[in-house]
Amino acid sequence: MIETIHNWLYSTMPQGVASIVEMILIALAYLGFFAIAGLFLVLMERKVAAWFQLRIGPNRVGFYGSLQTMADALKLLSKELTGTAKADKFLYNLAPYFVIISALMGLAVFPFTKDIQAFDINIGIFFLIAISSIGVIGILLGGWASNNKFALIGAMRSGVQAISYELSIGLSLLTMILITGSLQLSEIVEVQKNGWLIIQGHIPAIIAFMIYMIAGTAETNRAPFDMVEAESELGAGFHTEYSGMKFAYFFLAEFINMFIIAAIATTVFFGAWLSPFGITESIPWLGVFWFLGKTLVLIFLMMWFRWTFPRLRIDQLLTLEWKYLLPINLVNIVIMALIVWLNLTIKF
Amino acid sequence: MSYFSDIYKGIKTLLTGMSVTGKYFLTSRKGAITQQYPDNRATLKMFDRFRGEVIMPHNENNEHRCTGCQKCEIICPNGTIEIIWDRGIDEETGKKKKKIDQFVYHLSMCTMCALCIDVCPTDAIIWGQNFENSVYDRTKLTRVLNEPESKLMPGVED
Numbered sequence A: 001m002i003e004t005i006h007n008w009l010y011s012t013m014p015q016g017v018a019s020i021v022e023m024i025l026i027a028l029a030y031l032g033f034f035a036i037a038g039l040f041l042v043l044m045e046r047k048v049a050a051w052f053q054l055r056i057g058p059n060r061v062g063f064y065g066s067l068q069t070m071a072d073a074l075k076l077l078s079k080e081l082t083g084t085a086k087a088d089k090f091l092y093n094l095a096p097y098f099v100i101i102s103a104l105m106g107l108a109v110f111p112f113t114k115d116i117q118a119f120d121i122n123i124g125i126f127f128l129i130a131i132s133s134i135g136v137i138g139i140l141l142g143g144w145a146s147n148n149k150f151a152l153i154g155a156m157r158s159g160v161q162a163i164s165y166e167l168s169i170g171l172s173l174l175t176m177i178l179i180t181g182s183l184q185l186s187e188i189v190e191v192q193k194n195g196w197l198i199i200q201g202h203i204p205a206i207i208a209f210m211i212y213m214i215a216g217t218a219e220t221n222r223a224p225f226d227m228v229e230a231e232s233e234l235g236a237g238f239h240t241e242y243s244g245m246k247f248a249y250f251f252l253a254e255f256i257n258m259f260i261i262a263a264i265a266t267t268v269f270f271g272a273w274l275s276p277f278g279i280t281e282s283i284p285w286l287g288v289f290w291f292l293g294k295t296l297v298l299i300f301l302m303m304w305f306r307w308t309f310p311r312l313r314i315d316q317l318l319t320l321e322w323k324y325l326l327p328i329n330l331v332n333i334v335i336m337a338l339i340v341w342l343n344l345t346i347k348f
Numbered sequence B: 001m002s003y004f005s006d007i008y009k010g011i012k013t014l015l016t017g018m019s020v021t022g023k024y025f026l027t028s029r030k031g032a033i034t035q036q037y038p039d040n041r042a043t044l045k046m047f048d049r050f051r052g053e054v055i056m057p058h059n060e061n062n063e064h065r066c067t068g069c070q071k072c073e074i075i076c077p078n079g080t081i082e083i084i085w086d087r088g089i090d091e092e093t094g095k096k097k098k099k100i101d102q103f104v105y106h107l108s109m110c111t112m113c114a115l116c117i118d119v120c121p122t123d124a125i126i127w128g129q130n131f132e133n134s135v136y137d138r139t140k141l142t143r144v145l146n147e148p149e150s151k152l153m154p155g156v157e158d
Ligand code: SF4
Pocket: B054, B075, B076, B077, B078, B079, B080, B081, B109, B110, B111, B112, B113, B114, B115, B116, B117
């Protein structure tokens, strides 16, 4: 279907116009996906949280509460945008867009299936890590420009957290890159046709996966690493002063970031759109189903973390990273290098 | 060496926690503790230790167990209880005897501390299970707990 639209566009219009129209169409498709995924994930979070705590969760709006987040989004849309009098207006208004655009850009490089990938660059993983750091600038800006002590503390914490946990994310992904030998996401998927990387790389891959999940949860600022928002200490942390749609941007971006973290894990550890044992290899479009399915399972895992574990203090957060995750990660890379060098990977 | 045992212990305890919440997740459909309150108003029952309000039970002959000793009035930290008493003639012995006229209870002042219920020597007052205590007029929160024309249950004083 995508092929036909592509051919039709290029046959009816001159080259330049056609490529611009195509870009706009793709951007709209991703925006739509972004909005729907965000709303769905918020609903899922609330339902899952309720079930973990023996509650019922939203169950009034729509069938079993299925329209609840839709109603919330409408409410947020219609709310007044307030702000503090002494805020730095320009930066204050810029911050939510920083956060949301970086989240959107990350979404572009994922191979949803063999043919659906908007942007297949040869430094895919590197691009993703770089983009996810830009989001932190948005949080820092928001906290700084709000001119509010809670927001500032939240923003500073976010800086501390991002600087430390970015290392772990990068290094754990680097461990897996040792097997694939390429940063390009489509290449990484190609390598996994001989077995998902978590199986190919066995023990060090599993350790890398665990480190990645811990650091990824920290990257998205979710509990147990929610030092940035810290409702119990800082009001709402960096977005204390935001309301209405700007708040909704931060909120949505958090969920999209969670999706991105889970999607990276799916791509790098669990074979992206490849079906287990190649059971649906003859039907290529089912790849989307497999990709989203695996991602949802990983998102569920992150929700499970959130509703089980107690929060960390900021010093415990740094101890965990610098004294545990980072050394283990470095040793793990060496082990992985040895395994690849000695050809001890498991391949089918 | 405690470095590695710390890691092992950390992972183990985290997994224990996850298995607990995992079990909750699977059984929550049956065991949800949420009450769908206004919907199940008719069937909703409070748990045994619920403290709704202080009530004085009466039996079918309109008799209660309060002797009018005023212990509850004295112990109440907020002055919630006011006992208006009287001396009446006891029918059996013909002697003058203290009995309650009105047991006034100000629900608006009560902190539900249960001191009065603990101190009552004859267990005349107990916790009621009423959970809908809001009213539009605060004078409605002042209640007389003994029914009109009620008497002391015979044998309570022995
Ligand atoms: S429960 Fe406490 S506050 Fe209420 S009437 Fe009894 S003693 Fe007073």
